Amino acid sequence: MFDNSRNDILVRLKNVGVTLGGKTVLEDISFDIPAGRILTLIGPNGAGKTTLLKVILGVLSPDKGAVERKAGLKTGYVPQKTNLSRAMPVTVRRFLCLDRNYGDDELAGALNLTGLPPEFLDKSVHPLSGGETQRVMLARTLLKHPDLLILDEPAQGLDPVGEERFYALLDSLNQTEKCAIVMVSHDLHIVMAGSHRVLCVNRHICCSGAPDEIVSLPEYGRLYGDRPALAVYRHHHDHRHLPDGSVEYVD
Amino acid sequence: MWTEPFVLRALAAAVATAVLAGPVGCLMIWRRMAFFSDTLSHSALAGVLLGIALGIGQNAGVAVVVCLTALLLGAISDKFIIGTDILLLIIGQTALCAGVVGLSLMPQVRTDLTAYLFGDVLSVTDGDLVFIAATGSLCAVLLAMNWKKQIFTALMPDVARSENVSTGRQSAVFMTVTALFVALSLKTTGLLLVSALLIIPPAAARFFAKTPERMAVYAAFAGVLCVCAGLACSICFDTPAAPSMEIACAVLFAFAALTRRKSADIM
Numbered sequence: 001m002f003d004n005s006r007n008d009i010l011v012r013l014k015n016v017g018v019t020l021g022g023k024t025v026l027e028d029i030s031f032d033i034p035a036g037r038i039l040t041l042i043g044p045n046g047a048g049k050t051t052l053l054k055v056i057l058g059v060l061s062p063d064k065g066a067v068e069r070k071a072g073l074k075t076g077y078v079p080q081k082t083n084l085s086r087a088m089p090v091t092v093r094r095f096l097c098l099d100r101n102y103g104d105d106e107l108a109g110a111l112n113l114t115g116l117p118p119e120f121l122d123k124s125v126h127p128l129s130g131g132e133t134q135r136v137m138l139a140r141t142l143l144k145h146p147d148l149l150i151l152d153e154p155a156q157g158l159d160p161v162g163e164e165r166f167y168a169l170l171d172s173l174n175q176t177e178k179c180a181i182v183m184v185s186h187d188l189h190i191v192m193a194g195s196h197r198v199l200c201v202n203r204h205i206c207c208s209g210a211p212d213e214i215v216s217l218p219e220y221g222r223l224y225g226d227r228p229a230l231a232v233y234r235h236h237h238d239h240r241h242l243p244d245g246s247v248e249y250v251d
Numbered sequence: 252m253w254t255e256p257f258v259l260r261a262l263a264a265a266v267a268t269a270v271l272a273g274p275v276g277c278l279m280i281w282r283r284m285a286f287f288s289d290t291l292s293h294s295a296l297a298g299v300l301l302g303i304a305l306g307i308g309q310n311a312g313v314a315v316v317v318c319l320t321a322l323l324l325g326a327i328s329d330k331f332i333i334g335t336d337i338l339l340l341i342i343g344q345t346a347l348c349a350g351v352v353g354l355s356l357m358p359q360v361r362t363d364l365t366a367y368l369f370g371d372v373l374s375v376t377d378g379d380l381v382f383i384a385a386t387g388s389l390c391a392v393l394l395a396m397n398w399k400k401q402i403f404t405a406l407m408p409d410v411a412r413s414e415n416v417s418t419g420r421q422s423a424v425f426m427t428v429t430a431l432f433v434a435l436s437l438k439t440t441g442l443l444l445v446s447a448l449l450i451i452p453p454a455a456a457r458f459f460a461k462t463p464e465r466m467a468v469y470a471a472f473a474g475v476l477c478v479c480a481g482l483a484c485s486i487c488f489d490t491p492a493a494p495s496m497e498i499a500c501a502v503l504f505a506f507a508a509l510t511r512r513k514s515a516d517i518m
Contacts, residue, residue, distance in 0.1 A: 057413045077413040084406060088281045089460045098403045099414055124461065150413075 008035050010070050010148050010180055011056055017064030018051055025051050027204050029065070033148065038174055038181045040191045043201035049184045050080060052201060053150050056182060073148060076141025080152035080184075082133065086126050093121040096140050110139040113177070115169060131162040135169070142177065149173070151183035155190075163187060167194055258486065261372045263380060265478040265496070267387050268439045269448060273471025274394055275432045276449035277456075277463065278425055281405040285450050286336060287324070287426075290343035291433045292445040294320040296350025296367055298434070303360055310382040314434040320346065321430040325422060347442075370441030370493035372482070379438050386435040390428050397424045402463050439478070440493045448474060451500035458511035477503055 011033040018026040025048045033039060033056070041049045054060040055067060057077055084090065096107050108118035114135040125136060134154055141149060154170070155163040167190045174181055185191050191198060192211040200206040200220055207219040214220050252258065279285055295313045302312020324342065328335045354362055366374070394401070403411040404421040412418050433445055440448050452473035453466060460466035481496025 054409075054413075059409065059412045075413065077410050079407070079409050082407065085281060085283070087283070087457065088402070088406060088463050089457060089466055090406065090463065091461055094462045094464075098406065098411075099399070099416075144414075 009033065010035055010073055012068040013055070013065065014068070015065035016052075016055055016062040016067060018048070018055060018060065019063050020051070024203065026055070026062075027064075029055075029201075029205055031199065031205065031208065033180055033182060035147065036174070036178050036180050037196045038170070038183075038194060039197045039199065040195040041182070041184045041199050041201050042186070042188065042191060043206070047202045049201050050152055053077075053152055053182065053184065057150055070147070074144055074146045075148045075150055076138075076144060076146035076179075078134070078137045078141060078149070078151045078154055080156065082137060084125055090125045091121065092123050092125055092128075092136055095125050095136060096121075096143060098140065099144075102143055106143060110142045111136075113142055113173065114139045115165075130157040131166065134158070134166060138169075138173075142173070145177070146179050149179050149181045149183075151181065153184050153186065155185070155187055164190065170194070252486065257373055257375075258482075260375045260377070260380060261482060261492070262479070264375045264383055265372055265439050265482055265492075266475055267383055268436045269452070269474030269478045270471045271387055271390055271432055272436070272448045272474045273452060273456075273469075274398075274467040275390070275428055276453040276474075277467045277470055278401055278405065279429065279449055280453050280457075281402070281463070282425065285446065286339045286343075288429055288433055288449050289446045290324065290339040290346070291317050291320055291430055292437070292442040293343035294346035294350070295433060295437050295442045297346055297353065299362075299367060300350060300353045300357065300360075303357070308378075310379065310434065313437055314386065314431065317433050318427065318430040321426040325426050366441070367437075368441050368443045369491055370437070370439050370444065372439045372492045373485070375438050383435045383438070386431045390431050390435075393424055393428050397421060401425060440496070444493045444497050447497040447500055448478070451497075451504050452477060455500075455504040455507035458507045473503055473507075474500075 009032045014030055016026060016029040029052065041052065043049055051060065055062050057075055093107060096102065096110065107121055111118060111120055116135050128136065155166045158166055170181060171194055173179065195211055197208065198211050198214045199208040207214060207217045279288060294316055298313035298316030299309045301316055302309040305312065328338060331338050354360065400416050400421050403416055404418050408418050436445050436448065453470040455473050456466045456469035460469050477499040478496045480499040482492055484490055484495040485492040
């Protein structure tokens with residue numbers, strides 16, 4: 001827990017390491033999540049991004065290092081894939097009340113924040129489109145007025161227009177609800193426009209910085225080397241990734 | 252005939268079992284663990300033997316063995332590469348055979364294997380009713396206290412965990428409730444037909460329900476209807492009670508599937 005002098009930091013990760021099934025998934029991860037900021041995690045598949053989100057949430061305890069959370073921190077989590085079992089009949093209203101009951105006004109208000117009309121309350125969640133489902137998931141977390149939203153590839157499966165709208169929605173929630181956002185995303189063009197800070201994760205943190213700084217970093221170029229439009233230039237590398245996943249430091 | 256004490260006792264046992272089967276069976280379907288109750292019930296025969304051997308009564312023996320099997324399954328089910336369904340089958344079949352073999356080695360015990368396999372609801376005693384009332388109340392209390400968390404966990408376990416729901420504890424609650432239900436339903440349905448009463452009424456209710464709560468209530472009503480129909484059939488035509496109830500369930504399911512609501516609010 002933090003003392004009061006640090007109350008602008010929501011979560012602090014110190015040298016976090018995670019081993020799953022004998023395999024090192026994350027090592028030596030250290031960074032702060034400040035209040036009200038949008039922080040995006042990028043990195044290749046299997047880089048440990050989802051695991052890192054679970055560590056931030058406290059769903060998974062790290063094997064090494066420490067995670068400090070601000071006292072009374074409220075988080076909202078939208079996972080990567082939500083295969084809601086069709087065996088269970090669930091209306092949007094019932095879905096929003098999974099943890100506890102809310103009044104209809106509160107429910108309609110939360111839906112409204114995500115751009116859905118109150119008529120959605122009585123619809124079943126199962127036939128909703130990908131974009132609608134993500135909005136309902138988001139509305140559920142907003143009912144708890146979170147300080148920190150954690151989203152795992154939230155725009156996955158949305159068409160380009162839906163994707164852009166969804167990120168615009170996150171942007172406005174960040175402004176109006178004053179909640180910090182940590183998300184995993186592969187939509188680099190949008191990430192670069194909307195994030196305050198970008199972290200490149202590949203088991204460790206390859207590089208981090210403001211979006212316009214990070215594209216000029218060589219580590220970023222290596223991660224997305226096949227996309228010359230994003231990898232602006234390359235210069236000296238301090239490490240490289242070996243085929244077995246380990247890191248070799250050149251310096 | 253209809254007001255004979257043995258008929259009333261049978262009716263009380265069957266109705267209590269069917270009411271509880273509604274919510275328990277729904278949870279089983281939502282968690283995709285329909286075979287779990289089958290495996291547990293197959294271990295009940297070993298519980299009968301234990302109850303006789305220890306002199307604690309058959310019901311208590313069954314409750315103990317079924318709960319232990321549930322805990323064992325809970326502890327090991329994620330650790331096998333072959334998959335949980337295979338493991339459930341291996342343990343269920345083995346437990347059943349161990350019970351049958353064990354029974355054959357105890358010639359002093361006069362048993363009617365058919366009564367254990369297919370139930371014997373018309374021979375329910377006052378003692379059985381007390382056992383059903385006690386375990387049934389315990390199940391109902393556990394369900395009522397954990398209902399919201401059970402649904403949250405069944406639908407989105409990761410998110411539930413991120414909101415401080417102990418999913419491990421909810422799994423333990425689910426397994427305990429299922430085990431107790433299997434123990435109390437044995438007299439009504441027999442160990443081979445426990446799953447029929449658990450699964451078929453909720454499956455029929457799914458066609459009409461908009462929320463999980465309504466599905467559980469509809470399932471309980473459907474179950475009561477089916478056990479009453481089965482029991483009436485058994486008394487009028489002298490058919491075996493539990494199989495008659497199962498057939499009533501199947502008829503109801505077929506009827507539900509044919510007349511299901513096709514509204515987008517349900518599907």
